[in-house]
Amino acid sequence: MALEHAILVSLLEKPGSGYELARRFERSIGYFWTATHQQIYRVLKRMENDGWVEARDVPQRGRPDKKEYSVADLGRAALSSWLHDPIEPESVRHDLAVKIRGAAFDDPAALIREVERHRQAHRDRLAHYLAGEERDFTGPEAGAAAPDASPDAERELQHVVLRGGIAYERMMIGWLDDVLATLARFRPGH
Amino acid sequence: MALEHAILVSLLEKPGSGYELARRFERSIGYFWTATHQQIYRVLKRMENDGWVEARDVPQRGRPDKKEYSVADLGRAALSSWLHDPIEPESVRHDLAVKIRGAAFDDPAALIREVERHRQAHRDRLAHYLAGEERDFTGPEAGAAAPDASPDAERELQHVVLRGGIAYERMMIGWLDDVLATLARFRPGH
DNA sequence: ACTTGCTATGCAACGAGTTGCATAGCACGA
């Protein structure tokens, strides 16, 4: 399980409450790791019991108090040990690929709209990534104006992960074009 | 859940036992959907109860009997209805990306070997895919000699899914090269 | 005879992830 480790990384980048973490998992972290707020609250509680993180009550104006978590020494050690462990052949689940092979036993052309929807979603996400890259990682000073001026290594590593997302989206768009061209060959009257 | 649907597709391509399915999920199907034998047996039993598949005892020489499953009308209908349902923004889990961002809080250079291992695994898989493509989808007659001569649509769709796997592996290899170049900049004495 | 290894199926327990629901404070507009 790596949700704990994803949370540790996120809290090291910036301490925050369960709610804030949940929102990060809808945004930047969520691009390579998804989690719902229930999962996050449950795991945070376990991590607090294990001494991986420490909570601090933060009263707020105009909204409920929050519990702000930050990483404790034990958590840092746990992350470090996980980083040094070799891992996983990562298991894969591509619904769309199942659908495409399944389309051979149904009407292949019926899949065209679905594939177009997915291609559009990948285009949108690519545009979103590129905008983020432009904003945070380019231009004069090469990011000196970035939010809270993270150290070099942190920024460079965030950037290379983002480049991975960009490469992934471009690959998917290209492949979905290929899929559409293939499906088009089965159009009625062809 | 799409394991049921992945099994339906696999059984439509060719009927087989739970054991045989488990092996397919280590091979071709497993390239885009993983499952262990326990999962498969459990789901097959449920699918049999629901009338999606039918089992037939097949005695064998020199080995235990097997239960060969094939898709029933209800299963075909269920697959068809799933194919027509729009779906999922697919949730993502990339351990390696978590590790890379986490490396900012540890020694980034310690990650190099791990990334190299992954790159090699992707190279191996790419070579395996390309060999499969060569074997099944190229050459004179363009696959007329392929195993059990599947209909055109089935073969073409299998091919386009395989091309997706190839594109994915190429993208990953390129990105991991990028990651290695980035990590190299943090080498001790740099 | 003994071990190793492959085919073939399955149970039981656990852990991870999802879904639905509940609570509560406060802001803002109709």
Added chain:
DNA sequence: TCGTGCTATGCAACTCGTTGCATAGCAAGT
């Protein structure tokens, strides 16, 4: 003032997926 919506946290029930173990037949080597 009433509903809508956002911040903030959490429980309970369920499903999905993993791990460890068990059984059993037969083949092949030592």
